[in-house]
Amino acid sequence: MHKKRHIHELHVLFQGILNLGTSENKLCYDIIHERLTRPGMNSLDPHLLQYSNVQGLESFREEIAKFLTEYARAQNPLDPEHIVVMNGCCSVLASLTAVLCDSEDAYLIPTPYYGSVYPDSWLYGKVRPVHVQLDSKMSDGESHPFMLTVKKLEDAMTEATKQGIRVRALILINPHNPLGDIYPAHLLKECLDFAHRYGLHVIIDEIYMLSVYDGTFASVHSLDRLPDPERTHIIWGFSKDFAMCGVRVGTVYTQSQEVRKALNQLACFHGCAGPVQQLLSRLIWDQEWINNTFLPANRRRLLKSRSILVNGLQKLNIPVLKGFAGLFVWADFRKFLKTQTFEAEMDLWWKLIHEKVYISPGQAFYCSEPGWFRLVFSDTVNKIQLGIERLQQALGVLAAFDSEDIPTPVSGEESTSEPEMIDSDATQLKKIVVY
């Protein structure tokens, strides 16, 4: 079909605001639907209609333990008794921070980060973040923008202590949302050692563990030694890796009996329906299906959608950080900001909304620099193509209206039109990791 006609038809088909902002995987409904509706999947045992163990059904925790042992490549078989099941990882994050910290205590967290951690931890426990500011500027010895180092953790810890803030935990997201980064095993170990030195708990959110499309992921479960096992708490759930955020199931693995006991007090408000646990047990029991059907198809589709989005952004001359995992890319829209401020970032966001495309601004992730956006690619090819089209329209309109203030994106190395204050960063970015 002629491209223009195709795009026109897509506009007509999707008249509302196109959502490339919410981190949902919409690529695998067909495969999952087929597996979940096979005979035997939905039989209902009588006990599932009664109250059950608040920590999660034993049979489900056994399957989760086997699943994580296999897919997180745990050193030793994981113990089902160390698992607590809740209705989603948000509930786990809210409960864990409330249990580990007193109100007004804080946790260290590198920015940008999945923004809901803040309200989740504040709502229950009145626990707040101490931001470890990462940005796109690379210092000596750093291999990529927004790179986490233990020195940055140390500096943030020192500063917080100076200000009289009691830091009780370190929260890490790996694979990272929104950067799409994977922490190498040596960095993970250094972070765990750092936390141990300061007596901090570590909450590590591995919700994107299997949504890796490039490179390899090392789970904390796979490390040969944990410096402080009782203070290491590992989160995983079904929302991303099994493309089913609607089922609302998250888990935490913690070796601390005390923490589990406290979590179980809150778990009675965050229970996960018995029939759902049973259904998911049957799903993850089938490793043959996971290995030979689901995972290869999911990876293939993620890669395809991602390359369509990245190529489209490249054509609009929008730099994208190299990512390895997750359902999104982290892109640099700084040249479209009137001024390098968060107000201008919001103005740009509204302009995009008016053009009926929703992407997430960096400030939703507490990014320290204005102008970065997260774009989700785990949707159909048609929607990604339409998203690119609407971005082009919005950014073209922007350039036409504000051509005196905002440099129009131009292609090629000879571009000189970026605002002065970001020039050196942009050059640096071009050299290393930007597509």
Ligand SMILES: Cc1ncc(COP(=O)(O)O)c(C=O)c1O
């Ligand atoms: C890093 C991270 N943790 C947790 C969640 C929430 O997970 P759930 O749907 O299990 O509550 C998300 C969802 O976007 C996420 O990106």
